[in-house]
Every structure is written in C-alpha cells, then in structure tokens.
Amino acid sequence: MIELHDIRKIYQLGDEEVHALDGVTLTIRDHEFVAIIGASGSGKSTLMNIIGCLDTADEGTYMIDGQEVSDLSERQQSILRNRKIGFIFQQFNLLPKLTAYENVELPLIYQGVSAHERKERVLEALTKVDLAHRVHHRPNQLSGGQQQRVAVARALVTRPSLILADEPTGNLDSHSTKDIMNLLQDLHKQGNTLVLITHDNEIAAQAPRRVRLFDGRIISDSAADTPDSMQNSVSPGNNPDSGQDSDSSAGRPERLSDSDIQQNPDSSLDTPDHLSNQDSTAAADPLSERTAAAENRSAEQPQASPRSRSHESSENRNGGDAQ
Ligand SMILES: Nc1ncnc2c1ncn2[C@@H]1O[C@H](COP(=O)(O)OP(=O)(O)OP(=O)(O)O)[C@@H](O)[C@H]1O
Numbered sequence: 027m028i029e030l031h032d033i034r035k036i037y038q039l040g041d042e043e044v045h046a047l048d049g050v051t052l053t054i055r056d057h058e059f060v061a062i063i064g065a066s067g068s069g070k071s072t073l074m075n076i077i078g079c080l081d082t083a084d085e086g087t088y089m090i091d092g093q094e095v096s097d098l099s100e101r102q103q104s105i106l107r108n109r110k111i112g113f114i115f116q117q118f119n120l121l122p123k124l125t126a127y128e129n130v131e132l133p134l135i136y137q138g139v140s141a142h143e144r145k146e147r148v149l150e151a152l153t154k155v156d157l158a159h160r161v162h163h164r165p166n167q168l169s170g171g172q173q174q175r176v177a178v179a180r181a182l183v184t185r186p187s188l189i190l191a192d193e194p195t196g197n198l199d200s201h202s203t204k205d206i207m208n209l210l211q212d213l214h215k216q217g218n219t220l221v222l223i224t225h226d227n228e229i230a231a232q233a234p235r236r237v238r239l240f241d242g243r244i245i246s247d248s249a250a251d252t253p254d255s256m257q258n259s260v261s262p263g264n265n266p267d268s269g270q271d272s273d274s275s276a277g278r279p280e281r282l283s284d285s286d287i288q289q290n291p292d293s294s295l296d297t298p299d300h301l302s303n304q305d306s307t308a309a310a311d312p313l314s315e316r317t318a319a320a321e322n323r324s325a326e327q328p329q330a331s332p333r334s335r336s337h338e339s340s341e342n343r344n345g346g347d348a349q
C-alpha cells in the first residue's frame with residue numbers, strides 16, 4: 027500500500043520557484059492499477075520518482091507498506107527499490123553494451139541471486155515478453171517495441187510487487203503500444219500493483235482507476251466516485267489473496283519485510299565477467315544517477331549540445347536514468 031500525504035516538491039530555478047507537486051494526497055492499494063494522467067509539466071514524473079524512492083519530497087509524508095520512507099537511509103531505499111519496485115521508462119533505459127539477456131539479469135545480480143536461478147528467471151521473463159529468440163541482441167540491434175519488452179522483462183524479473191511505468195508507450199507505434207499494454211494488463215492480473223503515467227487518455231482509459239494531475243495537484247480521481255468495496259480493481263479470480271494460485275514461485279510478487287531492507291544485498295554477489303569492470307558504487311543501484319551518467323556517456327549516444335545536455339540532466343533527475 028502506498029500512502030502519500032500532502033506531498034510537496036519545489037524546484038528553485040534562479041528566482042523562480044516551481045511547485046512541481048503542490049500538496050498531493052493519494053492512497054494506492056495493493057493490486058490496484060492506476061493511471062496518472064496530466065499535461066506535460068503537471069508533475070507526473072516528479073510524483074513517480076517520489077513513489078519509486080528515486081527522489082524525496084520537500085514536505086509531506088510517504089509510507090510504503092506502513093514504512094515511512096524518509097526514515098530509511100539512502101542505502102535502505104535503494105534496497106527497497108531493487109526488491110520491491112519495477113521501473114519502466116519511456117526511453118527504455120537499457121544499458122547499451124549489454125545484451126537483452128544481460129540487461130534483464132542485472133537486477134538479479136544486485137539481489138545476489140545464484141547464477142543457476144538467474145538463468146532460469148531471465149529466460150522465463152524474456153519468454154513472457156516473447157523475446158526468447160533475441161537474448162543475445164544488444165539494444166541497438168532491437169526495435170523500439172522489442173527494447174521496451176526487454177525493459178518490461180527487466181522490471182518483472184525481480185517479481186516486484188509494484189510496477190511504475192512512466193510513459194512506457196510514449197516512443198512506440200500503435201502495434202508495440204498494444205503489446206506493452208497487454209503485458210502490463212497481464213502483470214496487473216497476476217497481482218502486481220501498477221502505476222502507469224501517461225498523457226494519453228486512450229491509454230489511461232485502460233486503467234480501472236485514473237488520477238488526473240494539474241499544476242502539481244490532483245484535480246480528479248475516478249476512485250473518489252467509486253464505492254469503497256469496488257475500489258480494489260482485481261477480480262477475485264486474479265487476486266493472489268483470494269486463496270487461488272497460492273504458490274509463491276508462480277511469479278507472484280513478494281512482499282518485502284523490514285529485515286530484507288536491513289540486509290546487505292551485496293553479501294552474496296556473484297558478478298559475471300561482463301560486469302566486473304563496472305564502477306561498484308554505480309553498480310549498487312541500477313537507477314543511481316552515476317549509472318545514468320555512465321549510460322549517457324555511452325558511445326552510442328550522440329554528443330548533446332550544452333542546451334540539450336542540461337535538459338537531459340534534468341530528465342535524469344526526473345526519470346532516474348533517461349536515454
Ligand atoms: N530538476 C528540475 N528542476 C527544475 N524544475 C523541474 C525539475 N524537474 C521538473 N521540474 C519542473 O517541475 C514540473 C513538473 O515536472 P514533471 O517532469 O514532473 O512533469 P510531467 O508531468 O512528468 O511532464 P511530461 O509529461 O512532459 O513528462 C515542470 O514544470 C518542470 O519544469
């Protein structure tokens with residue numbers, strides 16, 4: 027369960043204050059599928075970054091499964107992200123030098139999952155997104171839709187309970203958009219909580235609950251008109267708590283205990299060769315700015331002009347690791 031109360035985020039740009047979030051109060055229950063809609067600049071990514079513990083609010087409280095996030099150290103927040111949250115971004119954010127297989131494997135390495143189990147889970151995830159025949163391809167050898175499917179596989183391979191998708195179809199054609207939306211619907215049916223950010227009303231209409239932002243405030247929430255008993259959008263047959271499909275190995279999201287958060291995730295790290303020369307601090311968190319910066323330095327990315335570079339760095343803060 028996600029509970030945001032009176033969240034404010036203010037950016038200071040010279041003399042100007044930008045109220046990116048201006049008192050957002052929002053509860054998202056386990057297994058919900060919520061679309062966050064709003065025009066460009068309305069605060070959607072800022073909200074997602076706070077929900078995903080990629081950024082912190084200036085004011086207000088944020089509890090995730092009863093745990094106040096601001097009480098956690100950066101390290102603990104990073105572990106929480108890695109164990110509990112799967113991210114999907116508009117720009118895919120795959121590491122360009124790694125194959126599809128290696129990109130999907132990465133979060134499992136951070137979790138210290140054994141090589142044998144990693145192989146099983148990576149292949150299972152890539153099969154789920156219908157890419158078992160592209161495991162050795164690098165991102166630049168894949169179409170946009172395929173790259174986003176790799177990113178979905180990377181997000182689901184850790185069996186996160188919460189999936190955050192920021193404009194996941196923003197760079198895709200209508201066919202690939204349909205594929206990705208079907209995959210997201212499947213993830214929701216399997217019991218994941220899904221938060222989908224979009225400015226596209228047609229995409230948003232596929233979510234049972236829609237929350238609209240305007241200038242950093244929630245101006246409508248379709249759940250507000252729904253009787254309490256109807257708000258949980260998962261049908262009994264799909265609800266993991268309904269008693270059906272009780273085998274936790276069947277891809278069901280795992281809840282994270284406090285002891286998991288305290289535990290050092292690197293203790294059983296079994297790093298394959300292709301990662302051993304990476305900066306270990308950056309490698310501690312695939313979404314850290316340092317990883318993002320490394321990714322932006324990749325030879326595949328054209329040199330940005332100073333103006334677009336500063337835009338990119340602001341995108342990085344927004345999206346964790348855009349480009
Ligand atoms: N790092 C930053 N520094 C200063 N202002 C920022 C920063 N990040 C975001 N903003 C401002 O905060 C507001 C909300 O930005 P945000 O990225 O959350 O919007 P958005 O709804 O995701 O827009 P889009 O649909 O274009 O992605 C905008 O006015 C933006 O200019």
Ligand SMILES: [Mg+2]
Nearest residue numbers: 070071072192
């Ligand atoms: Mg955005």
